[in-house]
Amino acid sequence: MTVLDTASVTSLPEHAYYIPNFITADEEEHILKQMNSVPLPRWTQLSHRRLQTWPSALTKLNALLAAPLPEWLHDPIISPRLEQLGCFSDAPHKAPNHVLINEYCAGQGIMPHEDGPAYYPLVATVSLAAPIVLDLYEKKMGRESVGVGAGQEGMGPKYRVLQEPRSLLITTGSLYTQYLHGIAETLRDDKLTPESICNWDLLGDPQNYATGTYERKTRISLTYRDVLKVAKLGNSIKFLNRGK
Ligand SMILES: O=C(O)CCC(=O)C(=O)O
Structure with missing residues (x-):
């Protein structure tokens, strides 16, 4: 059995993997x-939040200008930890080439959304500084209903994942393509129980949530992805000069 097999969140559609304490407190x-x-x-x-984009934002054509990630985003998360898991081994570039850093203060969140076709369909999220609940919503089929109602009153999430600080969450497969993900804008996450949190049995410190609630604190996420289209800067300059 591989490390990923033991980290599988089996109550979710395929596939999600959760690993607590993926990085140490010193690394965090x-x-x-x-x-x-x-x-x-x-x-x-x-x-509703602030964001860093590494190495840069995608172009209008959803391409990434080739550039290395800074060392502090590469080591130890990509090398050696994600490499050891082998989760990007089928991705076109065999490793993530893009990282978004999202910072959520208490009360902040992100609307339900999907990440779309610019990326290889796998996201590896490392959480820092504080826990947060990620909500997953079934994507409705039919253009007019995609995303509509998700997160609205009376239309709760289908699944909830508790992400502890220093943990890794990987989402891929139908969970990436058929579901929206979002984070509620709330000062407190509650109803934290083994029944409502689908990765409860994989948590590193479930006793921290024994009261069923916690007050939000500033939480950071690092989301690692492989952007499919990568443009070399030399080629981009040639392309830009073509009209001259
Ligand atoms: O902060 C998170 O865990 C989710 C971030 C997210 O949804 C995104 O970067 O698309």
């Missing part, structure tokens, strides 16, 4: 320090 502190020492313009301030 180092990444947070690096993240906070980048120049302020590296952050994009959105209305």
